Amino acid sequence: MSVKNCLDSAHAQGALSSDERDALVKVFDSLVEHYGTADQAKAELVARLLRQHEGGKRQALLSDATRQKVETYMLGYRNARAEPDPAAALVHLIEHNGQVAMPEGMSSVVGRAHAIRSQAHGMMEGMLYEFRRTKLLGETRSL
DSSP, X not given: OOHHHHHHHHHHTTSSOHXXXXXXXXXXXXXXXXXXXXXXXXHHHHHHHHHHHHHHHHHHHHHHXXXXXXXXXXXXXXXXXXXXXXHHHHHHHHSOOSSSOOOTTOOOHHHHHHHHHHHHHHHHHHHHHHTOBOTTTOXXXXX
C-alpha cells in the first residue's frame, strides 16, 4: 500500500482530519522530491511521526505531573485556622505575595508574567542601546 493510500484510508476511518492528511501528503511529496525515492521518503516520514509522538507523550507526562502537584497543593492547603481552603490556595497559585511557601519548582502566574515582561524589556533595552544615536551627529551607530 502506498503512503498516500494509507493516509487516505486513515482519513476515511476518522483517524486523520482532512487538514492533517493534506499536510502529511505535502510533507511526503517534499521528502520524495528531496530523497528521490519513495522508500527513503517513507522511512523519513515514519521517523518524524515517531519523534513527534514521543514528544507528545513526554509533554503529556510533564503536564500530568504538574497537574498532580497543583492538585496536591490545593487539597493539602490549610488556612490560618488549620481548615482546608482550596480557594485560598488557588489565589496563592495565581498571585503569590510571599505569605505562604509555594511547592518546590512552582511559581505564581503573576510571577511568570513579570518574568516574561522583564525578559521582553531587557531585549528591547538591548535593541535600543544597539541602535542609539551618537551625541555628535545624531546618527545611529549600527546600520
